[in-house]
Amino acid sequence: MSDPVLGLEGASLSFGDVTVLDDASVALDGGTFVALVGPNGSGKTTTLELFAGLRALDAGTVTRPTGTGRTVAYLPQSPRFRPGFTAREVVEFYGSLIGNDVDADALLARVGLSGAADRRVDDLSGGMTRLLGLAQALIGDPPVVVLDEPTSGLDPDVADHIFEAAAAMAADGRLVLTTSHDLDAVSRYTDRVLLIANGAFVLDGSPAALLEQTAEKSLRDVFSATVAGTGREAVTVDLDDGGEA
Ligand SMILES: Nc1ncnc2c1ncn2[C@@H]1O[C@H](COP(=O)(O)OP(=O)(O)OP(=O)(O)O)[C@@H](O)[C@H]1O
Numbered sequence: 001m002s003d004p005v006l007g008l009e010g011a012s013l014s015f016g017d018v019t020v021l022d023d024a025s026v027a028l029d030g031g032t033f034v035a036l037v038g039p040n041g042s043g044k045t046t047t048l049e050l051f052a053g054l055r056a057l058d059a060g061t062v063t064r065p066t067g068t069g070r071t072v073a074y075l076p077q078s079p080r081f082r083p084g085f086t087a088r089e090v091v092e093f094y095g096s097l098i099g100n101d102v103d104a105d106a107l108l109a110r111v112g113l114s115g116a117a118d119r120r121v122d123d124l125s126g127g128m129t130r131l132l133g134l135a136q137a138l139i140g141d142p143p144v145v146v147l148d149e150p151t152s153g154l155d156p157d158v159a160d161h162i163f164e165a166a167a168a169m170a171a172d173g174r175l176v177l178t179t180s181h182d183l184d185a186v187s188r189y190t191d192r193v194l195l196i197a198n199g200a201f202v203l204d205g206s207p208a209a210l211l212e213q214t215a216e217k218s219l220r221d222v223f224s225a226t227v228a229g230t231g232r233e234a235v236t237v238d239l240d241d242g243g244e245a
Contacts, residue, residue, distance in 0.1 A: 007063035022199030070140035127158035
């Protein structure tokens, strides 16, 4: 078997008394669309940041692609682009930063944004802004694309479009790793699901395999049953105004 493109081995990371990873290991291969799911605050964004090289572990090792050029493209949850630029200018600008001659129109077409090439980024909808982020992620043809909640706040059709674009990026041979709370889309589009809870990857498999393994009806049910089984307390919301009587 070939070496994993991304991996964690014996990984531990805490913020003060909050343990995000506790001796966790995982190996991810190219040509795969992987979803990292888990409860709020379970460590999804932090894990993506580790893979993007934006954070270091307390213990253990991170495997990332070696080589020159852009190896991991990271799209944060709320991408921001230089105000006043058009979508095409954004792609050309980032291409020039990376030192790549980019065909901006081809990249915008790849994500379905041809019609918005001359629109200023300030005038793009939320969905278009995420799509521009995907186009930007493809600059320099990185082998790994990491997406943090790329569909939060988007309508289901636009969300589907983004999942389709991400799946196509993986079908081209890349490793695409996304976080998402949209378990319906995750079931339909991804090849592999990792569920993080209590510092560990507690489930790992294709959506179909996870349903079979757990005998649950939907990934949503698998999620709830597994998270409950870890003994993790649900997030509690205190509706009291907190005022003293
Ligand atoms: N810089 C930081 N300093 C202190 N604590 C942090 C820091 N970054 C994250 N945390 C904590 O680490 C835990 C994991 O955070 P993270 O953002 O990775 O979770 P998440 O799974 O992405 O959450 P969500 O689904 O709500 O986006 C949380 O308890 C968070 O409060």
